[in-house]
Amino acid sequence: MSVKEFDVLIVGGGLSGLRAGLELSKKWKVALVSKVVPIRSHSGAAQGGINAALGNHPEGKEDTPEKHAFDTIKGSDYLADQDVVMFMTKEAPKIVVEFESMGAPFSRFENGKIAQRPFGGAGSPRTCYAADRTGHALLHTLYEQCIRQGVDFYDEFFLIDLISVYNTVTGALTLDLTTGELVTFRTPYVILATGGFGRIFTASTNAIICTGDGVGAAFRVGVPMQDCEFIQFHPTCLYGSGILMSEGARGEGGLLFNNKKERFMLKIAPEAKELAPRDIIARAITTEINEGRGFEDAYVHLDLTHLGAERIKERLPGIRDIAIDFAGVDSIEKPIPVHAGHHYSMGGIGTKFDGDYCETSLDGLWAVGENAAVSVHGANRLGGNSLLETAVFGRYIGRKMLERGLPSRPSLDKIIAAEKATLDNIEGLFKRWESNSGKKAVEIREAMGETLSRNVFVFRKESELQQAVNDMKNFQKDFENVSLTNISSPAARKFNYGLVRTLELRNMIDIAEVTAFASLWRKESRGAHYRTDYPTRKDEDYLVHSMVIRNNSGDLEMHTKPVKLGIFEPKPREY
Amino acid sequence: MVEKQKFLVYRKNPGETPRYERYTVPLKPGMSVLEALFYIQDHLDSSFAFRYACRGAICGSCGITIDKFPQLACRTQVTAVKSTKKPLKLPELTFGEVPNDWNQETEILIEPLPNMEPIKDLVVEMEPFWKFYEEVKPYFVREYIDVQPESLQSFEDARSIEHLVYCILCGICWTCPVNATNSNYLGPTALAKAYRFMADTRVDDSHRSVIAGRVSKEDGVPACEKHFVCNRVCPKGVKPGTAIQNTRKEYLTP
Ligand SMILES: Cc1cc2nc3c(=O)[nH]c(=O)nc-3n(C[C@H](O)[C@H](O)[C@H](O)COP(=O)(O)OP(=O)(O)OC[C@H]3O[C@@H](n4cnc5c(N)ncnc54)[C@H](O)[C@@H]3O)c2cc1C
Ligand code: SF4
Ligand code: FES
Numbered sequence: 001m002s003v004k005e006f007d008v009l010i011v012g013g014g015l016s017g018l019r020a021g022l023e024l025s026k027k028w029k030v031a032l033v034s035k036v037v038p039i040r041s042h043s044g045a046a047q048g049g050i051n052a053a054l055g056n057h058p059e060g061k062e063d064t065p066e067k068h069a070f071d072t073i074k075g076s077d078y079l080a081d082q083d084v085v086m087f088m089t090k091e092a093p094k095i096v097v098e099f100e101s102m103g104a105p106f107s108r109f110e111n112g113k114i115a116q117r118p119f120g121g122a123g124s125p126r127t128c129y130a131a132d133r134t135g136h137a138l139l140h141t142l143y144e145q146c147i148r149q150g151v152d153f154y155d156e157f158f159l160i161d162l163i164s165v166y167n168t169v170t171g172a173l174t175l176d177l178t179t180g181e182l183v184t185f186r187t188p189y190v191i192l193a194t195g196g197f198g199r200i201f202t203a204s205t206n207a208i209i210c211t212g213d214g215v216g217a218a219f220r221v222g223v224p225m226q227d228c229e230f231i232q233f234h235p236t237c238l239y240g241s242g243i244l245m246s247e248g249a250r251g252e253g254g255l256l257f258n259n260k261k262e263r264f265m266l267k268i269a270p271e272a273k274e275l276a277p278r279d280i281i282a283r284a285i286t287t288e289i290n291e292g293r294g295f296e297d298a299y300v301h302l303d304l305t306h307l308g309a310e311r312i313k314e315r316l317p318g319i320r321d322i323a324i325d326f327a328g329v330d331s332i333e334k335p336i337p338v339h340a341g342h343h344y345s346m347g348g349i350g351t352k353f354d355g356d357y358c359e360t361s362l363d364g365l366w367a368v369g370e371n372a373a374v375s376v377h378g379a380n381r382l383g384g385n386s387l388l389e390t391a392v393f394g395r396y397i398g399r400k401m402l403e404r405g406l407p408s409r410p411s412l413d414k415i416i417a418a419e420k421a422t423l424d425n426i427e428g429l430f431k432r433w434e435s436n437s438g439k440k441a442v443e444i445r446e447a448m449g450e451t452l453s454r455n456v457f458v459f460r461k462e463s464e465l466q467q468a469v470n471d472m473k474n475f476q477k478d479f480e481n482v483s484l485t486n487i488s489s490p491a492a493r494k495f496n497y498g499l500v501r502t503l504e505l506r507n508m509i510d511i512a513e514v515t516a517f518a519s520l521w522r523k524e525s526r527g528a529h530y531r532t533d534y535p536t537r538k539d540e541d542y543l544v545h546s547m548v549i550r551n552n553s554g555d556l557e558m559h560t561k562p563v564k565l566g567i568f569e570p571k572p573r574e575y
Numbered sequence: 576m577v578e579k580q581k582f583l584v585y586r587k588n589p590g591e592t593p594r595y596e597r598y599t600v601p602l603k604p605g606m607s608v609l610e611a612l613f614y615i616q617d618h619l620d621s622s623f624a625f626r627y628a629c630r631g632a633i634c635g636s637c638g639i640t641i642d643k644f645p646q647l648a649c650r651t652q653v654t655a656v657k658s659t660k661k662p663l664k665l666p667e668l669t670f671g672e673v674p675n676d677w678n679q680e681t682e683i684l685i686e687p688l689p690n691m692e693p694i695k696d697l698v699v700e701m702e703p704f705w706k707f708y709e710e711v712k713p714y715f716v717r718e719y720i721d722v723q724p725e726s727l728q729s730f731e732d733a734r735s736i737e738h739l740v741y742c743i744l745c746g747i748c749w750t751c752p753v754n755a756t757n758s759n760y761l762g763p764t765a766l767a768k769a770y771r772f773m774a775d776t777r778v779d780d781s782h783r784s785v786i787a788g789r790v791s792k793e794d795g796v797p798a799c800e801k802h803f804v805c806n807r808v809c810p811k812g813v814k815p816g817t818a819i820q821n822t823r824k825e826y827l828t829p
Contacts, residue, residue: 036626037705039744040634054723094721101726103715103777105733105740112727133741136633140740144714207629240605243631314734318633325632325650326605442617484621494589495695498621 001423002183006031006152007406009172009185011159011214012193013038015135015390016369018142020191021151023398028406031185032146033157033174035209035500039143042195042207043390046135047246047318048119049127050099050391051384052092056109057116060124065089067123072385073568075121075277076378077527077537079227079545081564084357085376088385091392096128099391104141106130107315117251117315119383121277121575125251127384132248132318135387142391157183158500162190162217162365163422165410169364172217173422177500180493182426184419188409189364191397192218192349193390196370199504200512201342202449205237205244209504214371216507218349219514223360224547224559226350226373228511229518229529232381233458234343235281239299241326242341245319247383249304249336250274252315256285257301257335258293264300272575279380279528280575282340286458289339301335308332340458344386345370346377346528347518350547353561356400358393364407368393375545378563379527430487433502438481441502448475448512456519461533468516472509479509510550517556518546527573539570577601580653582611583677585670585686586623587693593671597682602653609637609648612685612697625697632810635743639697640686642679643668645747647810656683662807666752688746690754704746707761711769711789716782732776739771742813748805759794763805763815766790770818773826787826796822 006029010017013034021032034041053063068089073080100106100114107115107129118125130137146153156177163171163184171186197212198204219225235256236245250256256274258264268284269276285300294300304312309332312320316331323329323336349367351374352359358366358374368374369390376389409415448471455468486492487499524538525531544560551557579599587593598619600611609630616623625648628634632650639648644661645668651659657680670686670693677684691699748763769790773783790796796819805815 036628036634036636037701040628040636042629042634044743045629045631045633054725093723097723097725098719098721101715101717101720103717103772103775105736105775108728108730108733110730112729114725130740131737133633136743137740141715147709148712148714148716207631207634209628241607241630322631440617440621486622491589492622495624495698496622497624497627498616501616502621 001419002181003419004031004183004185006185006187008189008191008401009033009187010191010193011172012041012195012369013153014041014043014193014195014369015139015142015387016394017191017193018146019391019394020193020368020398022142022146022149023395024401025149025151027402031152031154031187033154033159033185035156035158037155038153039140041139042210043387044136044139045207045244046387047132047244048248048251049117049129049134049384050096050138050387051119051122051126051382052096052128052388053089053124053126054093054096054114054116054128056113057125060116060126063124063126065092068092068126070568071122072376072382073378074573075380075382077380077573078543078570079375079378079526079563081375082567083564084374086567087357088376088389088392092388095388095391095395099138099141102141102145104130105137117248118275119251120247120272120275121382127251129248132246132316138387158503159194159213159217160426160503161422162221163418164221164362165414165418167363168410169362170410170415170418173426175493177495180490180496182423184423186415186419188407189366189401192365192367192371193369193394194371196345197508197511198342198345200449200452200508200515202453203237203242204342205234205242206342211504211508212371212511213504213507214367215348216510218360218362218365218367219510219550221362222549223362223365224350224549225347225511225514226545226547226561227347227375228345228515228548229522229546230346230379230527231342231515232278232344232346232528233282233340235278235285235340236302236338237341238323238327239337239339243322243326244343245302245323245336245338247278249302249316249319252311253307254302254304257303258288259295260293264288269575276575277380278383279530282458283530286340295337299337299339302338303335304331305333305335344381346373346375346379346381348373350561351375358397366397368397373545379529433482433484434486434488436481436483438483439478441482441484441505444475444478444482444509445505448472448509452512452515456516458530460519460529460531462520465516465520469520472513472516475509476513479505514548514556518548518558521546521558543570580611581682582615583674583682583684584615586696589695593693595671595674606653607649608641608651608653608656611653612648624695633743635745638688638745638747640668640670640688642684645688645750645808647745647747650810653683664804665808666750666755666804668750688749690749691746701746703758704749704762704764707765708744708768710761711765711786712782713768713772715778717779726777728777736771736774738812738814739767739774739818741811742767742771743811745810747808747810748815750808751804752802753798753800757798760798761790761795763819766796766799766822767813767815767818770822773822790822791827796827
């Protein structure tokens with residue numbers, strides 16, 4: 001058995017993992033493992049921008065972190081933890097300026113300052129951008145700085161399971177795809193930064209690698225999944241491939257039309273119109289389509305043509321390329337066909353009520369970025385806040401850990417015994433998969449995605465959610481029996497992506513089950529979670545975070561965690 | 576009836592000689608070549624290896640050679656492969672012995688990226704690629720600051736490097752004939768990346784000359800033979816060849 005020892009293991013090379021790695025590797029021995037080369041991470045796909053009250057925009061000179069916090073908390077339908085939000089919005093201008101000093105190629109205003117654009121749900125134009133490829137710009141910049149600093153990367157290593165002794169994390173078991181070997185990392189701190197899990201749905205803007213591996217691994221060692229019922233459906237996904245058409249397109253003036261040439265947002269949100277928050281627009285578009293006012297019963301039009309070629313080429317070049325390459329539509333000449341689809345998961349790895357931000361209930365285990373529920377997004381995330389979250393809390397974790405120092409650990413023999421048990425378990429699992437004669441992973445994955453996309457979508461109701469919960473139990477049974485050939489020798493596991501995708505499904509199926517379960521439990525409508533049978537918010541009963549664990553008999557169990565309030569009084573959320 | 580597409584696919588186990596296998600994939604509307612590869616992996620052979628991540632032409636993982644033309648698998652529509660015009664003057668690319676009976680009209684030929692060592696199926700060794708990338712020191716060396724104001728850059732200056740910034744490091748420009756013969760050549764990607772930093776007005780002069788010094792060596796800009804294949808195959812309009820030419824003009828002529 002190969003064992004590598006470090007002070008910290010970071011799993012994930014997206015913005016959150018890299019930012020934590022940059023901070024920690026100044027002082028400590030850090031290993032950063034990622035299933036793809038870090039610059040391939042999904043952060044690179046972010047388009048629209050990153051929020052910070054810089055006050056650079058002529059219409060946003062009076063902007064402040066407090067206003068940014070208010071917009072975020074209102075957007076979250078008051079489920080975000082207010083102290084954490086306030087911390088994030090105060091850090092925001094610092095983080096953006098820091099990115100710039102690292103070399104991030106932001107777009108500029110005529111006066112040379114970082115450009116900002118309006119974004120949905122924001123009272124001021126505060127979204128800083130690099131054309132419509134902001135994530136790419138930031139991800140490459142941060143990777144460059146990590147290379148400069150000599151961060152120790154383990155690329156194409158796949159996290160399989162966490163290793164723990166009693167209530168303390170002691171490392172993780174990984175699969176080195178380049179050799180096919182199983183490799184153990186032994187570290188007193190583990191940071192999970194594995195990104196989102198949109199692939200549990202059939203139609204998602206997320207990369208194929210967004211499978212929630214960190215969430216699954218943490219859940220298996222007893223860390224709750226928090227707020228998984230809250231899924232952001234992006235209103236404008238490209239018809240066909242589901243690729244995102246950034247909110248920046250509406251920020252720049254793009255308009256939505258149904259097949260009657262009506263701008264339907266005018267009646268739904270007379271003030272904010274096309275820049276109302278995402279959940280509201282996603283429901284509006286879905287309603288238009290469901291009621292027969294869509295095109296081909298499948299999409300509405302996102303029209304940019306009136307912006308003119310010049311502006312589209314300057315501000316939205318990426319969007320234009322994508323629509324040409326993946327739908328054959330040049331947005332300079334024709335409207336883009338769009339519909340709602342899964343975009344962002346507000347929920348994820350549960351964090352502690354009384355710990356430092358990002359700390360989980362398993363000692364030594366921290367979570368950051370999209371895989372964590374910190375919770376700055378509550379029931380609905382505002383666009384431009386999640387890139388911000390990654391860097392703010394990546395840096396925060398680094399600083400906090402250095403300040404705290406390395407924790408004490410369980411005795412070495414206990415650690416070794418736990419490592420062996422984890423390894424034996426996985427080798428046993430691989431043997432079982434080889435000898436099973438059940439379904440292939442693809443069948444289970446597709447059925448799971450369809451069930452969720454049908455029953456746990458933009459509009460939800462009891463009977464459908466119950467159906468999803470029942471289906472998930474069957475998929476779990478199918479997965480027990482999943483069959484996969486030739487995976488027990490390292491040679492056979494080398495670059496074996498069939499194995500990787502089955503391991504990913506192992507995580508996704510748990511997340512999907514919890515998502516359906518928590519959605520059924522929450523009998524109210526809040527943010528992105530919209531119940532047609534319970535159309536109003538019920539603060540008396542549900543102003544709490546959902547925390548789901550699997551109990552000893554294998555059933556899901558709902559717990560709750562209070563929301564940290566105290567700065568802004570919960571009010572109805574109107575736009 | 577579902578339409579089907581035949582593929583002739585390069586397969587290789589580590590350490591073994593390559594072979595070509597035939598697969599038939601049922602088509603879906605708008606199906607990309609990447610989706611077709613997944614169909615093969617999901618339904619026909621789970622060990623079939625290829626890299627992927629974003630499926631949206633932004634992560635740079637999925638560069639492969641399709642009908643002798645290196646492209647991103649995710650951005651290429653299956654039904655468009657046979658009708659799309661290839662760039663002019665592509666070098667001849669050989670990976671293994673393509674079966675004589677390859678029907679060029681109907682079968683899509685799938686092979687790895689050129690000029691990188693194939694490891695397993697379409698997965699190639701990218702160590703040298705990343706090594707050369709790091710060698711040009713593609714980063715800022717300023718101190719970090721986190722208090723406003725940010726350092727300024729004019730709208731035009733920021734705009735002028737945008738196309739260089741958006742390189743996705745896919746390695747497709749390694750189709751360059753120089754890469755085929757000179758394994759020390761830094762390659763179009765690293766040289767374009769170097770120019771992205773040299774051309775950024777915010778980079779300080781001393782670091783600019785460090786980069787310039789490195790790319791001026793024999794295995795850098797001087798090794799370029801001006802084929803401009805890189806400009807023609809790049810899926811992102813980075814124009815590495817033009818960046819190399821500019822470097823030559825601005826930094827190499829005495
Ligand atoms: C299309 C799109 C556009 C977006 N646009 C915006 C925007 O404009 N503004 C904004 O604020 N937000 C945006 N978002 C959201 C934002 O991009 C993400 O929330 C954020 O980038 C997530 O960063 P991360 O570091 O948490 O995860 P990621 O960038 O997803 O990184 C996850 C990392 O974990 C690694 N990993 C995962 N599983 C494993 C495993 N098992 N073993 C080893 N490594 C593993 C991966 O290799 C990867 O390196 C967008 C999202 C999408 C989908
Ligand atoms: S320059 Fe173009 S072809 Fe070369 S690595 Fe970058 S994006 Fe790919
Ligand atoms: S999968 Fe990311 S570029 Fe093709």
